[in-house]
Amino acid sequence: ISPQKTLFNGNENGVDYQIVSGEHLSAKANPKSTTGRLDVFTRVITDYSHRFEEIRSGYKGKMYLEVVPKSFPIKVKTGHRLNQLRIRHGYTVLSDQDILRTHSSDPMLFTEGGNPVDVDELKVNNGLFLSVNLHASEGKIVGYKAKKHRDYIDLDNINYYEVSEFWEPIYHQPDDHLILEPEAFYIFASKERCRIPEYLAAEMIAYDTGSGELRTHYAGFFDSGFGGRVEDKGARAVLEVRSHDVPFLIEDGQTFCSMKFEPNTEVPKFVYGDDIESNYQGQELRLGKHFKQ
Structure with a gap:
């Protein structure tokens, strides 16, 4: 196609x-x-x-x-x-107070160091907000920008394509800022690490355009079990980002996306994770499974 x-x-x-x-x-x-x-x-x-x-x-x-x-x-x-x-x-989502109560007893958001985020520091407003990570040691990659490429990707080919042929790496900048080019596509990681308890499912919702002319995250569903148990200290959410119409300045720690949580009718027999060979459990910044990484 x-x-x-x-x-x-x-x-x-x-x-x-x-x-x-x-x-x-x-x-x-x-x-x-x-x-x-x-x-x-x-x-x-x-x-x-x-x-x-x-x-x-x-x-x-x-x-x-x-x-x-x-x-x-x-x-x-x-x-x-x-x-x-x-x-x-039906359709029931956790209220902001429910999110805070759940996190207090069963942490869902962790710092980069793996500690549960303090309840007083959680950002909630019709969902739980996550921020973007642009900070790393010198010479480390904080994101990727898609190259315009004429060759196609065969979806049958897993761990097959060279990253450099399709993606331009974005390295840490000393000021932890980055200007997104209009209509370019980027991959970043969240600053926080998150986990979805087995009794919940989550959806990352479209970014509020009142907060910026960009869209984050095509893939909205986060399955029960993503990020493992509390002792696993969660996994980063990978953010798919496109800026529209005008260049857009972003900075490390900027609020970038919102996650809503829904209770499951019962705990699933199979949850996201290594037992069912899930591709992105425990992930950091990571491209899709078709690329060599």
Whole structure:
């Protein structure tokens, strides 16, 4: 797929999907982590829906996937998983007070040194805020900027492509500042380390445009178990960032994204982690699994 909009019919053998047949079930879709890190924009479309990525209760019909590679052409085939679906029974998110109470007893956010962030230092406002990390020792990489590349990425090829062919490394600057170029795509890591308890699931929501002309994070879902147990001290969230229209100055520790938490109806039998060979457990700054790292 070249950098243009492509629409796929997700129905196999022409059979209509009935994803959410229960009275109180609905569904929300989002790009998979690897999809977002490749700067591939995807969204699910259903007939007569007034919103992308959302599947209403009782829907039965066709389901389509819009795919737009932004930085690199990609080669896909039937069976490749670009998107993911989260099925909901009702829709309840933790309030800011619930987030603070949960963190007090079961820490979800850690400092770079691995200590739980003090409750008084958590930034909450309709979700838990994370900041961007631009600080490192001299000569260390703090991010990546996508190169415009004519060669395609075959999604079957794991740990295959040289990073230098597709990405420009961004090194630590003495003043911990960086100017993002308009419409360029960047990969950064959060300054904090986060973990999602097994009884919760999380979603990183689109950045509030009132806080800056940029979008962070295509891939919104964080699974139960991400970041491990408390003693594992969490993992950094990888941020997919694009500045729009004008250059945008960012600095180390700048608030960058917000995470909402939903309670699971029950603790999942399988959670994110090494036991199911999850790709990004315990991650630092990391590109998608198709690149040699």
